[in-house]
Amino acid sequence: MSANIPLVVRLLASSVSVANRAGKIVRDVMSKGELGIVEKGKDDYQTEADRSAQRCIIASLAAQYPTMTIIGEEDNPDNGQEIPSDWIVVEGDSEVLQLSCPHHLKGIQEKDIVVWVDPLDGTSEYTQGFLEHVTVLIGISVNEEPVAGVIHQPYYKSMVDGEKRMGRTIWGLKEAGVGGFTPAPPPDSLIITTTRSHSNPIVEKALQVMDASQILRVGGAGYKVLQLLEGKASVYVFASAGCKKWDTCAPEAILAAAGGKLTDILGNFYKYGSSVTRPNKTGVLAAVNNELYEYALSRIPQELKDALANK
Numbered sequence: 610m611s612a613n614i615p616l617v618v619r620l621l622a623s624s625v626s627v628a629n630r631a632g633k634i635v636r637d638v639m640s641k642g643e644l645g646i647v648e649k650g651k652d653d654y655q656t657e658a659d660r661s662a663q664r665c666i667i668a669s670l671a672a673q674y675p676t677m678t679i680i681g682e683e684d685n686p687d688n689g690q691e692i693p694s695d696w697i698v699v700e701g702d703s704e705v706l707q708l709s710c711p712h713h714l715k716g717i718q719e720k721d722i723v724v725w726v727d728p729l730d731g732t733s734e735y736t737q738g739f740l741e742h743v744t745v746l747i748g749i750s751v752n753e754e755p756v757a758g759v760i761h762q763p764y765y766k767s768m769v770d771g772e773k774r775m776g777r778t779i780w781g782l783k784e785a786g787v788g789g790f791t792p793a794p795p796p797d798s799l800i801i802t803t804t805r806s807h808s809n810p811i812v813e814k815a816l817q818v819m820d821a822s823q824i825l826r827v828g829g830a831g832y833k834v835l836q837l838l839e840g841k842a843s844v845y846v847f848a849s850a851g852c853k854k855w856d857t858c859a860p861e862a863i864l865a866a867a868g869g870k871l872t873d874i875l876g877n878f879y880k881y882g883s884s885v886t887r888p889n890k891t892g893v894l895a896a897v898n899n900e901l902y903e904y905a906l907s908r909i910p911q912e913l914k915d916a917l918a919n920k
């Protein structure tokens with residue numbers, strides 16, 4: 610890769626390529642049928658696919674960007690095993706390498722960047738067979754702010770030049786654009802997307818106040834943001850702790866690159882520096898444009914905000 614291409618663009622191109630490889634690992638683990646499920650906590654699982662995909666992504670990025678901070682969801686996923694050489698991906702996506710880098714990101718160095726890796730978002734859904742909900746997330750933050758990201762969907766089916774294709778990779782770079790999918794306008798009526806596996810009474814209260822025509826209950830932060838980008842839902846509402854920085858970094862960056870917004874339920878942006886606490890304690894609120902976002906925020910009652918903030 611040319612050293613003349615700004616670091617952020619090279620890193621996004623590398624992230625697109627390695628997310629594709631990680632997606633193949635996710636499919637391969639499922640085809641073998643040995644998921645190796647570990648219970649990390651209540652409603653919180655890890656599989657061999659989460660572990661292996663994270664090893665592939667972190668080893669590949671660390672080999673190319675040795676001084677950059679990379680934070681993955683899974684703790685000690687390698688268990689002392691060596692990484693297969695074909696898991697190390699070092700070429701970058703050629704389309705992304707052509708992107709023109711926003712001026713203020715041109716001089717960014719590895720020390721200014723924190724990469725947040727969710728090797729498999731939607732693990733509950735993966736183990737239950739809702740495979741379309743599963744994504745691989747790589748979020749790039751610069752000086753605490755998400756600026757670029759990748760959402761790879763390993764089980765997305767499409768036809769390309771008359772041939773069946775499995776998997777697609779959506780990317781975004783703030784102030785430069787998005788790719789890998791066809792953006793669509795939001796639906797005509799208010800459709801909310803929310804959790805299917807992590808609900809509670811406050812989550813339900815925040816859905817009731819929206820006065821929506823439909824509520825979609827699907828898995829994963831990545832998949833819900835894809836629904837916003839593709840015009841299948843208007844707003845993503847999750848009034849609970851549960852998501853962590855690796856769940857929201859890539860989706861927030863891509864939504865912002867598409868003109869949208871992702872914050873907590875109080876309307877505050879999360880920060881993504883290496884020392885932040887991992888949990889997104891005050892939930893998630895997101896939309897593909899400002900009008901829908903402001904509408905949703907205006908519907909959240911103060912006592913609900915207080916309940917989340919004081920938990």
Ligand SMILES: Nc1ncnc2c1ncn2[C@@H]1O[C@H](COP(=O)(O)O)[C@@H](O)[C@H]1OP(=O)(O)O
Nearest residue numbers: 653729730731732804807828829830851852856
């Ligand atoms: N209570 C929780 N415990 C663990 N992870 C959670 C919890 N709530 C949300 N998450 C993470 O946020 C994602 C989006 O949440 P939801 O699907 O409930 O809307 C989940 O797929 C999961 O990521 P992961 O699957 O990567 O562990």
Ligand SMILES: [Mg+2]
Nearest residue numbers: 653654682732
């Ligand atoms: Mg998890």
Ligand SMILES: [Mg+2]
Nearest residue numbers: 727730731856
């Ligand atoms: Mg996740």
Ligand SMILES: [Mg+2]
Nearest residue numbers: 682727729730
């Ligand atoms: Mg995960």
